[in-house]
Amino acid sequence: MAELVLDRPTEADPEGTVIELVGARKTYRTGSIEFEALRGVDLAIGAGEYVAIMGPSGSGKSTLMNIVGCLDVLTAGEYRLAGEDVGELDEVELADVRNRRLGFVFQQFHLLPSLTAWRNVELPLVYGRVPAAERKERAVAALERVGLGEKLDNRPGELSGGQQQRVAVARALVGEPALILADEPTGNLDSRSTEDVLALFDELHAHGRTIVLITHELEVAEHARRIVTVRDGLLQSDEVNPR
Numbered sequence: 284m285a286e287l288v289l290d291r292p293t294e295a296d297p298e299g300t301v302i303e304l305v306g307a308r309k310t311y312r313t314g315s316i317e318f319e320a321l322r323g324v325d326l327a328i329g330a331g332e333y334v335a336i337m338g339p340s341g342s343g344k345s346t347l348m349n350i351v352g353c354l355d356v357l358t359a360g361e362y363r364l365a366g367e368d369v370g371e372l373d374e375v376e377l378a379d380v381r382n383r384r385l386g387f388v389f390q391q392f393h394l395l396p397s398l399t400a401w402r403n404v405e406l407p408l409v410y411g412r413v414p415a416a417e418r419k420e421r422a423v424a425a426l427e428r429v430g431l432g433e434k435l436d437n438r439p440g441e442l443s444g445g446q447q448q449r450v451a452v453a454r455a456l457v458g459e460p461a462l463i464l465a466d467e468p469t470g471n472l473d474s475r476s477t478e479d480v481l482a483l484f485d486e487l488h489a490h491g492r493t494i495v496l497i498t499h500e501l502e503v504a505e506h507a508r509r510i511v512t513v514r515d516g517l518l519q520s521d522e523v524n525p526r
Contacts, residue, residue, distance in 0.1 A: 299366065301462050301493045302328040302351060306360035309346050320346040322516035323360070328495065330461070333488040335496045335507035335524075343516040345466075348497045352385060352464050353377045365461040382410050386455030386463045390470035392447045394439040400426055401435045404454045411458065425453040429483060445476025452483060463487065466497045481506045 307324040310317055320343050328334050338344035349355040350362060353369055356377075362369045365384055372380065381387075386407075394403045405422040413421070426435055429449040439447050448468060455463050465484070469477040485506060488494055496507055504510050505524060512520040 299330050300327050300363075301330050301332075301365050302326065302495070303363040304350070304360065305362075307347075307350065307357055307362060308359040309350065309355070310358045320516055321350070321357075324513075324516075324518055326511065326518065326521075328493065330493050331488075331491050332509060333484070333492075333494045333496070333507045334509045334511060335498055335504035336511045336513060337498060337501070337504050338513035338519075339499065342513045344497055344499075344513045346516075347513060348464065348466050348495075351462075351495060352387065353381050382407055382458065384461045386458060386460040388448070388451050388455050388463065388465040388468045390467040392439070392444075392451045392471075394447055394450060396439050399436045399438055400431060400442070400450050400453075403439070403450055404457050407454060407458045421457050422453070425457040426450070428456065429453045443476065444472050445479050448472060448476065448480050449483065452480070452487075456487075461493060463492055463494045464497075465494065467499070468496070469498075469500075469503055477503070 304324050304326040307321050307326070308319065309321040310319045324347065336344050336347060346355070350357060351364075353364065357370060364380065367380065367384075369377070369380065395406075401419065401422040404425050405418040408418040408421060423432070423435060426432060429452050431446060431449055431453065434442060434446060439450070442450065469480055472480060481503065484494055484496070488508070494507070496504070498504050508524050510520075510522050510524050511518060
């Protein structure tokens with residue numbers, strides 16, 4: 284894999300806090316039935332940290348991921364992303380924050396099968412109205428960072444699962460976000476591809492990226508430097524991983 288070269292700074296202050304949740308609560312309502320998925324979560328993640336969030340099905344970790352990723356909003360409490368109060372934003376502003384400050388990597392790669400690798404990677408820049416020439420330059424650079432400089436014109440169907448996930452990581456990187464949010468990113472990969480993708484996250488962290496990894500697998504979580512466990516909508520533990 285090619286060495287990663289991070290030639291643009293992230294938006295977050297290197298000494299600052301990227302994620303700050305205070306008394307975070309999320310209640311879902313269906314008719315007269317209420318379910319409290321988050322029940323008062325306090326969580327702070329600093330710039331440059333690599334944090335895994337773990338928990339069984341129904342623990343609240345997916346809800347927490349949706350809140351952190353600005354895909355949902357709190358019922359009560361506060362959420363600041365890189366110092367910005369997310370609770371004060373409308374839908375259009377939330378979409379802008381997602382595009383500017385967040386890079387997403389999901390279990391499903393969400394690549395468009397008709398587009399080449401570099402065109403898939405440039406999509407966040409299209410939404411950000413970056414000029415075409417700059418979009419391609421940055422997309423190519425992002426693919427080179429993840430070791431796919433020779434696969435620029437390949438479509439997803441011509442790539443292995445591990446390579447497709449690296450394209451997804453390049454797409455997450457191309458906007459130089461304050462935070463990379465990875466939701467079960469190895470869930471569809473074989474063991475070798477899993478190790479390749481986790482090695483890539485290790486290298487990104489070593490170069491100063493802030494990464495939040497959602498997983499139910501301990502062996503995946505142990506790549507992070509801090510492991511947060513969620514159960515019944517509350518933080519059960521928050522421990523430094525001494526690896």
